[in-house]
Each structure stands twice: as C-alpha cells, then as structure tokens.
Amino acid sequence: MTDTSANIIKFPEDFLWGVSASHFQIEGYPTEVESRLSDWSRWTEEEGRILDGSNADRACEFHKRYLDDIELIGELNLKAYRTSLNWAALMPEAPGTAVSERQFAPLVVEYYRDLFSRLKEKGIKVFVTLFHFCLPDWLAEEGGWTSERIADEFEVFAALARKHFGDLVDYWMTVNEPMAYIYQGYVAGNWPPGASHDYLGAFVTIRSMLAAHARAYHALKGGDEAVQVSFANHWRPFAPERKWSPLDLMVTHYRERVFNHIFPESIDAGGLKIPAPLSGRKEFRELEGEIAGLKKSMDFLAVNYYTRELSRFDLSWPPDLFGTRSNRADYPVNGLGWEVYPEGFYRVLTSDINPYLTDIKGRQRPVFVTENGFATLFSPELSGGDWSLSDRERCDYLISHLVVLKKAIEAGVNIKGYLHWSLTDNFEWSEGLTPRFGLVRVSYEDQVRKLRESAELYSKIAAANALETIDR
Ligand code: IFM
Numbered sequence: 001m002t003d004t005s006a007n008i009i010k011f012p013e014d015f016l017w018g019v020s021a022s023h024f025q026i027e028g029y030p031t032e033v034e035s036r037l038s039d040w041s042r043w044t045e046e047e048g049r050i051l052d053g054s055n056a057d058r059a060c061e062f063h064k065r066y067l068d069d070i071e072l073i074g075e076l077n078l079k080a081y082r083t084s085l086n087w088a089a090l091m092p093e094a095p096g097t098a099v100s101e102r103q104f105a106p107l108v109v110e111y112y113r114d115l116f117s118r119l120k121e122k123g124i125k126v127f128v129t130l131f132h133f134c135l136p137d138w139l140a141e142e143g144g145w146t147s148e149r150i151a152d153e154f155e156v157f158a159a160l161a162r163k164h165f166g167d168l169v170d171y172w173m174t175v176n177e178p179m180a181y182i183y184q185g186y187v188a189g190n191w192p193p194g195a196s197h198d199y200l201g202a203f204v205t206i207r208s209m210l211a212a213h214a215r216a217y218h219a220l221k222g223g224d225e226a227v228q229v230s231f232a233n234h235w236r237p238f239a240p241e242r243k244w245s246p247l248d249l250m251v252t253h254y255r256e257r258v259f260n261h262i263f264p265e266s267i268d269a270g271g272l273k274i275p276a277p278l279s280g281r282k283e284f285r286e287l288e289g290e291i292a293g294l295k296k297s298m299d300f301l302a303v304n305y306y307t308r309e310l311s312r313f314d315l316s317w318p319p320d321l322f323g324t325r326s327n328r329a330d331y332p333v334n335g336l337g338w339e340v341y342p343e344g345f346y347r348v349l350t351s352d353i354n355p356y357l358t359d360i361k362g363r364q365r366p367v368f369v370t371e372n373g374f375a376t377l378f379s380p381e382l383s384g385g386d387w388s389l390s391d392r393e394r395c396d397y398l399i400s401h402l403v404v405l406k407k408a409i410e411a412g413v414n415i416k417g418y419l420h421w422s423l424t425d426n427f428e429w430s431e432g433l434t435p436r437f438g439l440v441r442v443s444y445e446d447q448v449r450k451l452r453e454s455a456e457l458y459s460k461i462a463a464a465n466a467l468e469t470i471d472r
Helices: 030-035 039-043 062-075 106-121 137-141 150-165 178-188 199-221 246-269 342-352 392-410 453-464
Strands: 005-010 016-020 080-084 125-131 171-176 228-235 238-240 301-305 309-312 367-371 415-420 440-443 448-451 466-471
Touching (some): 005 392, 016 453, 106 150, 238 246, 342 392
Parallel strands (some): 125 171
C-alpha cells in the first residue's frame, strides 16, 4: 500500500491572491470595435493575421458583464484584480488641442471609475497597466512607438489616468511585457506594426518605451512617494537546444540579456546600453545613453512567468544573433507548446530578479507575480479541443508553481502576491480565441461562464491562504 500524507503549505499573512487580464483581450468595447479605434482592432480585420480567424470584437463582453465578473472574483475569495486601460477608447481623436487641454472620453472614464470603485467596495486591490499592447490607431498611423511624440503622448495619457483614476488604483504599471511586444511586433511580425527582423526598429522602440516609461512614472506619481508604479516584465529563462553548440549558447545568451534584462537593467541604471556586437554599429550606438527621469523608476517588481524557452541558432544570412525558438520540448507542454517548468519560476524568483531587488533608497522592492497560467485549446465555435470543466493539467500547473513560489518566499524573496492569468478565457492575440487560459470557461456564443476545477481549487487556496499537497 502507498503511504499518502497531506502537506499544508501556508502563505504569509496578507498575501494577495488575485487574477490578471488586459482590456483588449476581454472587453469588446463598443466604440473601439465599431470605429476600429485601435491598431489591434484593425489588425484583427486583416486576412490571415489571427490563427483561428477569430477577433476580439466581443471577446468576453467584459464591458457589459463586469458586474457579474466582479461577483465571480468575490466568490472565488480573490482580493486583487489587474487590467489595463483602453487608451484608444479613452483618447479616440488625434490631438488637435494643446497638451493642457487634452481630455479622456467621459463615458469611458465613467466605465472605468465604476469598475474600479466596485472592485474597491469588495476590498479588491486594483492593479492597472497603461499600455498592454494596444495603441490608438491615430498614433499607430504616426509610427507608434517609433514616432517622435510617443513619449509626450504617453505622459499625457499617464497624467490623465492619474487625474481620473488615481484615487482608485493601488498599483500602476506603465507597460506590460515590453520585450514580448517588441519581439512580436518588430522581429516575428505577428503583431502590429507587423515588422519582421527589424532589429533597428526594435531597439528604437526599446529606447522610446524606456523614455515613455520614465515620463509616465513621474506623471503617475505626481510627486507623491506613496503612489506605487512599475512595469511588468515577462521572464522567460532561456536554454540552448544543443548544450554542446557554441552558436546555440550564443543566441541563448543574447536572448537572456535582451529579452529578460534590458528593461529592468536600463531602468536601474538610468539609461540604455546596447549589447555587443550590435553596439559596433553606429545607428545602434546612437540609441545609447542616459534617459531623463529613468533611474530607479520602479517601485515594485511585477513578474510575469509562464515557461522556459529552448533556443537554437539557425543558419541564415545575415546571421541572426537572436536565433529562433526550438520546436523541441523536454517537459510536458501546454496547448501552445510551452513547457511546464516550475524550476524556471523558482530560478526567476530567486536568482534572475536578484539584481533588481532594491529601490533607490536601498529598500527591498515588493515582488508581485502579475501573470502566471496555463493554456488549453478549444475553438471559439465550440468544436475540437478540451471543453471539459475538469482541467487537471491547469490544477497541476497551479500547484507546482505555488509550491516553488512558497520556497522562494522561504528563501527570503519579498513576494507579496500572486495574480493568476486569467479569470476567464480570453483573446490570445495572434492565436485568437482558441487558447483558453481561464480558471473560468467562457462559451463565446452565449457568453456563459462556468467554473473549471482549477477555479474551485484556486478559490480554496485563496480562502485558506494555504495549499494542500499530497505526498505519495
Ligand atoms: O495573454 C498574454 C498576455 O496578454 C500577456 N502575457 C502573456 C499572456 C499569455 O500569452
């Protein structure tokens, strides 16, 4: 007979349990959709851009169903909610007026104020991201992140966000996963602006996002030290596909340095340094140097983690310093082929983020896991894939990642909360509606929400502030 005994893993008092999302992936905001106000709503109209041919025109209809979804968050015993602001709907017109006269659209302000107030009434902490991959279309038309006025525009956006929502937001994030966005938009070409292997465009964007982050950081704080502002970094430990290959090791090193570290490193240093050998080229070198207001503009660490990535060098001319993602997997994978690798989460929490643990005053920065989750597949029109509410794999993913998170806390990391991606299924960018990241299943046709097994599990963990594991 096998001996089974239960282990109870307790989390620190006041540990924050929550869920994370972004506006475009769930909202289906009417004016945005009807008038194609954002680059992403336009992108989804173009033939072949979205793998399963779906779009986010309705998504989860969060815009009209948020009261019910807030009820769900409460029923699941969660105390933190993260989403992003719909910049395109808030500022639908190309600016014709002076900066001091710029406004947000009143109806959209009303919607977000109601959403945040109702969350707060339930004692739920509000985490808000300014830029989660979507630009107002008028700004995208002007060159988006490579346009000369992007930092000015982002600062205005941040200042208005503070003015209208500052009393309701607990934690601000300027940008979400800048390197994931830059990689998809300038290297892989899967997202707007759809450039491919445009490394100069990628580095111009890195610099302008850093400058915009710095301006938004100060605009959001408005001189108030207590206002908490950061950005969310996607951490993806890289490993060479062939351990013996110097070329695979080289591309792994570049991916690691640029994808994982360039943003936090530049923020703490106060400026951008281009890695060799790109720094040997004048047009890249010109992007180097100090950025006003950037130094240490990060009050807490927002960590997004899903998987590790094997990298390989592929023969091409000119040689591609960053290589490609390998098709091999050494561990079980999720529906998108991402390895389930909790060891990587532990590595990120206890080692990769080490250089960034202290703020400008030498205090320990709080760490929040602002995304972590598992995708299954089921097509939007309800055929093919896993429609079951029994999502054992997501439960196992959740448990294994929480086990290492607790170990990281025991190792001394100042982790204050965990926000699972995501409450409901949602629109997964160029992959469409098929990947299902939700604790709660959404049937897109009738918008019915149903709790998956993982939602029940997560709710118990949050209520007990503890996780029960079984040793066999
Ligand atoms: O859905 C995305 C999210 O928008 C950003 N982080 C990763 C998630 C899963 O791919």
